[in-house]
Amino acid sequence: MSSNTILLITGATAGLGLETIKSLSRLSKPYIILLGGRNLDKAKAIAREVKEEFPSNSNVIEPIQVDIEDDGSITKAFQHVSAKYGYLDVLLSNAGAKFDGDSLKGKMTTREMWNKSWDVNVTGTYIMTHTFIPLLLKSQEPRLIFITSGTSTMAESSNTALAVNRSPAKGWPKQEFSVPAYRSAKAGMNMMMREFTCMLKEDEVKVWCISPGFLATGLGTGDPEALKKMGAVNPLIGADFVRSVVEGARDGEVGKVIRKDDVQPW
Structure with a gap:
């Protein structure tokens, strides 16, 4: 076995996934990072950019093609990692997406939007x-x-300090910022995490959901600057939190949805 921790990150060519790779690359501890992306050429380009940004880091960053909506792609990625490394220390399921806005814009039907939200965030991840x-x-x-x-927290869904929880004006249709399919799918992911926690307990696999906070990435709107105006913070903050979990900082809270400073209620 390699002495380096082998980590596979899905959806790693942008946003939180990419920032997590950069966070890991700022350290002296060596990793083998499998940079997963739907487009292999893009993954290769991102891997080169990270190595150029951190030339003294000893991490191995290997781009691999994996699309969690494509079973064949997942199987090929598994076969590659199995043949080359034989094991995996960390699977970081970062790939996810919001499609609620596409329905409002007429790019998808409501059914297509709901189905795709669950297919990417829950089914594909599973x-x-x-x-x-x-x-x-x-x-x-x-x-x-x-x-x-x-x-995704149901316990805090009445907290109107968050825009997503505020009731819009009467009338129909509702055009205000709303993510019912996305947040429902992520709540489903939380339950899926609990299933894996139970399933893998005797195998001593440490399992979490990480709630990284409101980050200024391209998720949903595709416009980080617009999200900053809504209160989103630098994705590096979320990435450093993810790295800390990879390195054992929250080992006492397995099986939970964890935030940077506390545990997120169900």
Whole structure:
């Protein structure tokens, strides 16, 4: 086995996934980072850019093609990692997407939007995880991490300090900022995490959902600057938090949805 921690990150060519790779690259501890992306050429370009940004870092950053909506792509990625490395220490399921706005804009029907929201954030993530579990079980310290959302908490859904929880004016249709499909899917992901926690307890796999906070990435609107005006923070803050979990900072809170400073209620 390699002495380096082997980490696979899905959706790693942008946003939180990419910032997490950069956060890991700022450290002296060596990693083998499998940079997962739907487009292999883009993944290769991003890997080169990160190595150029951190030339003294000893990380191995290997781009791999994986699309969590494509079972064949997931299988090929598994076969590649299995043949080359034989095991995996950390699976970071970061790939996810918001499509609620596409329905409002007429780019998708309501049914298409809801189905795709669950297909990407829950079904695809489940299949990816289920496929890679045999490699995690060969690790001496396996970790399984899902990136969820602060909007997924049902206990805090009445907190109107968050715009997503505010009731719009009467009348129909509702055009205000709303993400019912996205937040419902992420709540479903939280339950999926609990299932894996139970399923893998005797295998001693550490499992979490990470709620990284409101980050200024391209998720949803595709406009980080617009999100900053709404209160979103630098994605590096979320990335450093994710890195800390990879390195063991929250090992006492497995099986939970964790935020930077506390545990997110269900």
